[in-house]
Amino acid sequence: MAGNRYFEPQVETMPRDQLRARQQERVLELVEYAYGNSAFYRELWDEHGVHPRDIRSLEDFQERIPFITKDMVRAYRARTKDPFGGLLCVPPEELTSVSSSSGTTGDPEFFAEIWEDAPPLITAQVRDLWELGLRPGDVVLSPPGTFRNLMDPGYQALGAVVVEVDTWLGKMHEVVEAVRTYRPAYLQMMYPQMVELEHLADKVDLKEAFSSLKGASCAGQPLSRRMRDRIRDDWGIDVYEYTSAADTGTAWECREHDGFHLWEDTVFAECLDIDESGSREVAAGSVGELVATDLDNRAAPLIRYRSEDLVRLSRDTCGCGRTHARMWVAGRSGDETLVQGRSVVLRDIWQAVEDQPETVAGVFQIVRAAREVDELRLRVGYDPELTADVEALAGRLGKAVHERTGVEPVLDLRTEEELLQTMTSVAKFPRVVKS
């Protein structure tokens, strides 16, 4: 496969100086275009005294163009009643479709789309699916949801045949049967499916069932190391995680499984330390906030969009030979909880939860009204088939959390199924909730 590993070799392995030159060209066009066509950007940039004529390089762009946030777009939307928050650069009737974010933290945000063969999000995944090994004639199972528009056209652009199987919650037994019947090369999964498979693992030979897969993807939230090992080693699935490229597209692992590739011909990515005094690029290897600019979106481009994702970014060439940057996600800004002044991070709780056999799937949430709280309230899902004594589990779990965080938690134990059914997104299981 090495000979045709890249779907678009000239783009995927483009020398970085050429890639940066291409980005600069696109950014300069974009600034002019957005100022001329988007009410939101024109108003914002006027307020900041910035005009496209001031922007002649990427350096100018980074120095002069202000950041935007989700809240700013929401505020514009509330003020003007424009559903697209002023971002739209074309007349609404020119749009092919409108998809949206999951809305786990408020009203869903709209994504205006113009496309021909396949919607934008899945189109940006075509290279990743090729890297995974998907080829014309391969079979894929339909994904659990429509996500940000129907995903099938992306698979079919690569010549894959889609088998229609309901892969949403509670159907993994049927999915396994379908995998045995149709021998798919690829399967899109989400965290709840992984939890369900964990329950099936003792009853079904998953390694045999999934042996046709070239790979499966998983998105929505990071897999823990334990879960990942389980999927790869015990079930024999080469799992490819992917994550959001700050709402400009997605970023996938390649076969090296060493970071998420951003397609930098579609996004200009910055990794920044941002505070009241200003912003600066973080040192190589350090964690900063991902700030993204759409380079391939003429409908409603995001420009210097603060994602709130905390990432490390590397522009070193990957082991796969691709030159596009990779990122590693450290978490979300604001996910850290301060319990009576003591910092508690998700990773520590996750580890404690996974260490108990009954809660090994890692289904848990922090319940908090604000970032600073007096007590650590945890909602944890357990597997009832493995749980003989819920009180005993609570005792062990409370102790384990205390050992890792220094905080005694207030536990609310529920079955995994009960907790997963509270999801309001096909992809995201929120780890921090208000109630």
Next chain:
Amino acid sequence: MARADTLARARELDRPDLAYIVRFPTADGIQETKLTWAEIDRDTAWATAALRGHQLAAGQRALLTASGFEGFWGRSVIGALRALKVTYGIAEAMGWDHRRTAVFHRELKPHAVIGLSAETLEGLSGGADIGEMFRATQVVLARPAAVPLLRRAGVPAALMTTVGPALALECPERTGAHVNGAEWRVGERDGGLFIAAGEGRGSGLPETPLGLAGQVVTDRCGCGSEDPRVLLAEIN
């Protein structure tokens, strides 16, 4: 543009004629049939005519609610909306995503809502008056279990359903959901519906009882269509 280049490269691939393997419930369990690109093109043309019959036209907006495994009809409906130059929003048909349907409906004010499910309505009814919400929507094409709920709430919903692997859409006359008679043969036996592939359908699906109670009407519809129409016992 990057994505356009990616798709141009994809068009160079030697892609198969087959687009989907469609699994559908029958009286005897799940069966499958194949769906080719040529058939999707014909299904899209048929859906375009059906939606045009609902007065959908360029510049309007529609909201489509569907699930990930419904691409076999979703592609045709999306293709039809594209052909009509109707911008569509998309939400999941599952009940937990009802809030997205509510926000799309509130903000985009769609001319048509297509694929509305009873689960979505159940979710919406916790915070909204369904009748008030959808009475002002010019076209509501709803799934079988949602149709009576909507009609009871004063919304003149039309039926949209699958009949095995075929899509069935009620026209504004609301006298049964049309099935593309050029592609499928539908009928009833002992009060239950069956479907078979028409001659042009590559899969050659034989007559297959669907385990759906209902009737088939074959006389000319008031809309002028000669397509057979399905009346589901569930909503009649």
